[in-house]
Amino acid sequence: MKKSSITLLIVGLFLLGFPLAVHSNYYQHLLIITFIWVIIGSSWNLLAGYTGQVSFGHAIFFGVGAYTAGILVTKLGMSAWWGMLFGGFIAMAVALFVGWVCFRLRGPYFALATLAGGEIFRLIATNWEELTDGMVGILIIPTFRSKLPYYYLSLGLAAACIYAIHRIMKSKWGYYFVSIREDQDAAESLGINTTLYKNISLLVSAFFTGLAGAFYMNYMGFIDPEVVFSLHYISIMAILVGIVGGVATIMGPAVGALVMVGLQETFRSSFFGLAPAWVSQGHALVFGLLVIFVIMFLANGIVGDWEKIKRYVLRRKAFRI
């Protein structure tokens, strides 16, 4: 067996066994949030890292997925779990519209358009009170008391998402996505329908992100526009997860999710109560510094520059001897 498959097997077994060994709700919760971020980060990475269409608006799809699940309960009296089906598809429908508008633009203009799109959706969710209950948000009663079902479901979804993207990247679609990223004109001249394939990448990305949103509604039991359509906490966080872990790598967003959720939590809790409370205000600053550090020293992220990190660490050890 290859080294990478062994690593994967060990990580897999560890994650499967974790909640059986560690009964703490707190740590199970952190991992569930991490898994959600693995899904969002991987989806963002498919569009931005592999296809080269950098989105600053992934909150659109996360929010739409979450609201789909919530509205199914409040307006249609259905179970929010139906959102796991419809959330992904409605996010895709929204993505069709987003793509139709934003793919007229390239590069930074595309990024800005998605950023504006995210804000528009947040405003819609805030103001369309008949549908969304506006700032009041949507509150539902979670199905399970125990974290275990949520834990295994989100773990399964994250694994399925990574696997799906892995398969896509080994297929014609994947080759077309990276070709578009490298040179859109060259891609067209090689027979690649760049508009179509950019939209396919966006739709797949939106589907998984919407699914993550629907799961979030089910799990947290509460959403409002400021949470699920947040530029800061969703759209930008998605980018950070991708960049820190490593864009255009399969496992990058997973590593990025772990690091970012860990950091966020460390600061939110003021270093688990060890530091004074004002420290919790500093996380935005630290995220900013982290991004600068990663861009300067690990331009390909933790996974992309793993060899570099290893070399650096080994060299340090050698010096000490």
Add this chain to the structure above:
Amino acid sequence: MALFEVKNLTKKFGGLVAVNDISFQIHEGEILGLIGPNGSGKTTTFNCINNFFPITSGDIIFKGQSIKGMKTHKICQLGIGRTFQVVKPLARLSVLDNVTAAAFCRVNSIVEARDVAHEVMEFCNLLAVKDRPAKSLPIGGRKRLEIARALATKPELLLLDETAAGLTPTEVDEAIELIKKIRENGVSILIIEHIMKVIMTMSDRIHAINFGQTIATGTPEEVANNPAVIEAYLGEDYAKG
């Protein structure tokens, strides 16, 4: 019937008429040379053929069908491949992945696409560098990669834009051999070239333009002896030599 025909093609950029009422035909298995001084409209003609630019007027016919206004990728799928004068490698991808991406034009599975890519890379003498990122190739390699990629889309007509420019003399000879081999495989070729050795030995016919207008058309010999061509393009030295 000609395989390919450009009819009264005109392309204006604002007030500048880059291509002015040009017409030519390419027959099956033929190599047509397109020559002209710098800025005479050669590359623009290519960009009009595969619709990077919408044409101002005229028509472009391929296999009896007008391709005017057709999407660039459709034109490639129909069977017109092209290379770029200013090469456009998929820079961070390996040579193999560059050619494989192009091969997906005709096949759907990765196994088939890799097979096609290997065939084409062998043909273009790229196998030795197949795992290198495209951006690490020297100019000669990049030019061959342009050709390999276009070939992987299995074109019936290949448009080559200054494939030999910037190559060493040995590489130029190799390029000539490669283009001959491509033709032997039944691909018709429209070639832009400044290097006389290449264009004169390769072309069945030559079409010469200047300031976007046709100034001569005929066999290499006829065109080389045409006074308008000598004056506009080849210069005094060539006329004497």
